[in-house]
Amino acid sequence: MRHILSILLENEAGALSRVVGLFSARAYNIDSLTVATTEDSTLSRMTIVTHGSDDVVEQITKQLNKLIEVVKVIDLNESEHIEREMMLIKVRATGKDREEMKRMADIFRGRIIDVTEKTYTIELTGTSDKLNAFIEAIDRAVILETVRTGASGIGRGERVLKI
Amino acid sequence: MQRSGAEIVVRCLQEEGVEFVFGYPGGAVLEIYDAIFKQSHFKHVLVRHEQAAVHAADGYSRSSHKVGVALVTSGPGATNAVTGIATAYMDSIPMVVLSGQVSTPAIGLDAFQEVDMVGITRPCVKHNFLVKDVKDLAVTIKKAFYIAQSGRPGPVVVDIPKDVTQQLTEFDYPAEMAIRSYVPVKRGHPGQIRKAVALLKEARRPLVYIGGGAVQGNAENEVRALVDGLGLPCTNTLMGLGAYPGSGDKCLGMLGMHGTYEANMAMQYCDVLIAVGARFDDRVISIPSHFLSQPKKIIHIDVDPSSIAKRVKVDVPIVGDAKHVLHDMLDLIGQSGARPAPDGLAGWWQQIDKWRSYNSLLYKPSDELIKPQFVVQQLHKVTGGDAFVTSDVGQHQMWAAQYYGFNEPRRWINSGGLGTMGFGLPAAMGVQLANPGATVACITGEASIQMNIQELSTCKQYHIPVKIVTLNNRYLGMVRQWQEFFYGNRYSESYMDALPDFVKLAEAYGHVGMRIERPADVEPALREAFAQKERLVFMDFITDQSENVFPMVQNGKGLDQMDLPAHMSDIQQAPLENNRDYGNMC
Numbered sequence: 001m002r003h004i005l006s007i008l009l010e011n012e013a014g015a016l017s018r019v020v021g022l023f024s025a026r027a028y029n030i031d032s033l034t035v036a037t038t039e040d041s042t043l044s045r046m047t048i049v050t051h052g053s054d055d056v057v058e059q060i061t062k063q064l065n066k067l068i069e070v071v072k073v074i075d076l077n078e079s080e081h082i083e084r085e086m087m088l089i090k091v092r093a094t095g096k097d098r099e100e101m102k103r104m105a106d107i108f109r110g111r112i113i114d115v116t117e118k119t120y121t122i123e124l125t126g127t128s129d130k131l132n133a134f135i136e137a138i139d140r141a142v143i144l145e146t147v148r149t150g151a152s153g154i155g156r157g158e159r160v161l162k163i
Numbered sequence: 164m165q166r167s168g169a170e171i172v173v174r175c176l177q178e179e180g181v182e183f184v185f186g187y188p189g190g191a192v193l194e195i196y197d198a199i200f201k202q203s204h205f206k207h208v209l210v211r212h213e214q215a216a217v218h219a220a221d222g223y224s225r226s227s228h229k230v231g232v233a234l235v236t237s238g239p240g241a242t243n244a245v246t247g248i249a250t251a252y253m254d255s256i257p258m259v260v261l262s263g264q265v266s267t268p269a270i271g272l273d274a275f276q277e278v279d280m281v282g283i284t285r286p287c288v289k290h291n292f293l294v295k296d297v298k299d300l301a302v303t304i305k306k307a308f309y310i311a312q313s314g315r316p317g318p319v320v321v322d323i324p325k326d327v328t329q330q331l332t333e334f335d336y337p338a339e340m341a342i343r344s345y346v347p348v349k350r351g352h353p354g355q356i357r358k359a360v361a362l363l364k365e366a367r368r369p370l371v372y373i374g375g376g377a378v379q380g381n382a383e384n385e386v387r388a389l390v391d392g393l394g395l396p397c398t399n400t401l402m403g404l405g406a407y408p409g410s411g412d413k414c415l416g417m418l419g420m421h422g423t424y425e426a427n428m429a430m431q432y433c434d435v436l437i438a439v440g441a442r443f444d445d446r447v448i449s450i451p452s453h454f455l456s457q458p459k460k461i462i463h464i465d466v467d468p469s470s471i472a473k474r475v476k477v478d479v480p481i482v483g484d485a486k487h488v489l490h491d492m493l494d495l496i497g498q499s500g501a502r503p504a505p506d507g508l509a510g511w512w513q514q515i516d517k518w519r520s521y522n523s524l525l526y527k528p529s530d531e532l533i534k535p536q537f538v539v540q541q542l543h544k545v546t547g548g549d550a551f552v553t554s555d556v557g558q559h560q561m562w563a564a565q566y567y568g569f570n571e572p573r574r575w576i577n578s579g580g581l582g583t584m585g586f587g588l589p590a591a592m593g594v595q596l597a598n599p600g601a602t603v604a605c606i607t608g609e610a611s612i613q614m615n616i617q618e619l620s621t622c623k624q625y626h627i628p629v630k631i632v633t634l635n636n637r638y639l640g641m642v643r644q645w646q647e648f649f650y651g652n653r654y655s656e657s658y659m660d661a662l663p664d665f666v667k668l669a670e671a672y673g674h675v676g677m678r679i680e681r682p683a684d685v686e687p688a689l690r691e692a693f694a695q696k697e698r699l700v701f702m703d704f705i706t707d708q709s710e711n712v713f714p715m716v717q718n719g720k721g722l723d724q725m726d727l728p729a730h731m732s733d734i735q736q737a738p739l740e741n742n743r744d745y746g747n748m749c
Contacts, residue, residue, distance in 0.1 A: 062469035
């Protein structure tokens with residue numbers, strides 16, 4: 001089952017490689033990983049999307065907590081949460097495709113952020129499923145390049161992950 | 164006053180009360196060695212190979228409950244140390260390893276003797292640091308000592324570039340250390356402890372399963388109070404030997420792949436299991452599904468939450484230090500008077516005594532050939548069962564664990580997790596230095612001893628009078644045993660041809676060498692060797708080549724499906740149909 005883990009960790013050199021090394025050393029899966037500093041520059045916030053049985057995800061959470069630099073780990077799946085991923089997708093936009101592409105971007109609430117005679121670059125934000133749906137909806141042949149950030153997640157309501 | 168980084172390193176070690184640093188100099192640590200030259204607070208022990216430095220620091224720590232310290236240079240010095248670090252990591256040994264690094268401007272440029280030590284050791288340390296600024300040096304070393312010995316202990320590497328050892332700054336050593344992202348749990352949750360005591364009260368076939376965590380957590384008094392107070396049967400793992408006395412009548416001996424019949428049967432058929440600082444690893448319970456096929460409730464006490472529910476699901480997890488958790492449990496038992504019903508317990512003991520009566524460690528004695536088990540038993544006799552015993556890895560390690568009968572914790576020093584051949588001799592050096600005047604024996608094989616035999620030279624230099632007991636069967640014994648059992652007697656590369664003359668070798672290093680070839684000579688030779696308190700004596704026992712370690716739980720079999728010694732061959736064992744998955748784990 002897909003799990004989305006939120007990790008608060010010290011913003012120190014090597015902390016990221018400890019997390020990634022843990023996943024590879026213990027043969028856990030990383031579907032996506034995003035990391036950046038928080039409002040407190042000594043802390044980083046990481047979101048990892050992984051999949052595995054409940055036992056495996058429990059071990060992942062415990063092993064992450066064991067890392068000295070990890071402050072807190074939560075499995076966002078355990079309660080209501082929001083996740084967003086951003087995608088930049090460059091598509092061929094010529095002839096009749098040009099108008100069609102504009103319409104598809106609108107339908108998915110994407111924005112065209114770069115335009116040339118032959119291409120559009122579309123910025124699209126949403127759940128990972130929504131980005132997948134967009135890719136499915138357009139003709140594969142017109143896709144020139146896809147760049148995705150991986151999912152970022154946050155708990156709903158009062159629930160916060162803070163030191 | 165401004166001090167150099169190298170002086171700061173030395174001052175930090177003084178502040179931590181370090182007695183011995185095991186190390187080997189080289190380019191990147193020359194400043195530190197210069198600072199060591201100018202001080203007299205701790206002694207530096209010059210080993211002959213960096214791996215031995217780390218094993219010696221490890222043996223020092225295991226036998227003394229202090230943090231071991233090793234110092235190595237960059238590049239090959241650092242990589243040589245890695246096996247020692249991984250050994251300590253697998254067995255949760257508190258240790259600080261200081262490694263030299265090339266100067267900061269040279270890092271990443273493939274400089275001479277450069278290696279990414281932080282990267283290489285990341286998977287086998289509790290934590291590691293690269294110190295890039297001399298101002299961070301003292302606080303980093305403080306953190307290293309704090310992390311190494313708190314929570315679940317483990318090795319910490321501090322990688323120090325040469326220019327950092329040369330730069331100057333004020334020395335200010337923090338008195339206390341707190342790390343916001345690292346807060347180890349000590350006390351167990353009271354609610355969980357209540358649940359555990361309630362479960363224990365319902366038990367009819369209880370068993371206490373004691374692991375290395377009870378030794379590292381200094382919980383021997385609490386373990387003994389629990390076992391003796393309630394009259395419970397108990398079993399020690401390889402790492403837990405001595406936490407409860409091996410000679411105690413409540414002790415069923417070691418369990419696991421080469422555990423006793425009674426310990427393994429009790430483990431399989433108990434109804435309430437109390438695991439204290441043990442981790443249900445593959446060499447102990449073999450296949451989890453088969454182990455759990457006999458329904459049982461499990462209470463698991465461990466300081467490391469990730470050890471709990473890793474291989475088996477448990478009913479009452481208690482995260483905390485074994486000593487504190489057991490103390491609180493005993494308090495509650497004392498207040499509430501909760502204890503297992505006497506009739507259930509009596510019936511259970513009856514069953515256990517029946518299992519015990521088969522004497523699964525019985526072996527066929529010989530007047531012609533020296534049986535390795537016999538040597539260990541005689542060693543126990545000659546040393547009064549009170550020696551510090553280190554071992555290497557293989558058959559001799561199992562016989563030492565099975566037959567020495569450790570009655571105190573920290574007396575049995577072996578590489579249980581990583582299984583590192585070459586551990587025994589350097590570890591014995593650390594044990595002897597931590598316990599001057601104590602009797603220290605290294606039980607080894609003719610193969611293992613050769614993996615760090617150069618340390619005979621270190622022993623000479625520092626007058627370390629350990630006694631080496633080599634069980635020489637001219638085979639890589641455990642490999643040969645597996646080849647006999649599982650590979651149709653095809654002894655592929657497990658024969659040791661062209662062995663050195665160990666007597667001459669010992670003499671060449673300036674020690675005493677003895678070769679013992681007849682059973683009748685075993686005890687007199689041991690007595691003669693141990694009487695030489697000031698000398699290292701290398702005893703080369705020429706043993707029976709065909710002897711195997713029994714009982715044995717083969718891969719893919721359960722704890723009640725052992726290979727048993729010949730005299731137990733008519734015992735009915737559990738059928739194999741329950742076994743699933745986890746097939747051949749090696």
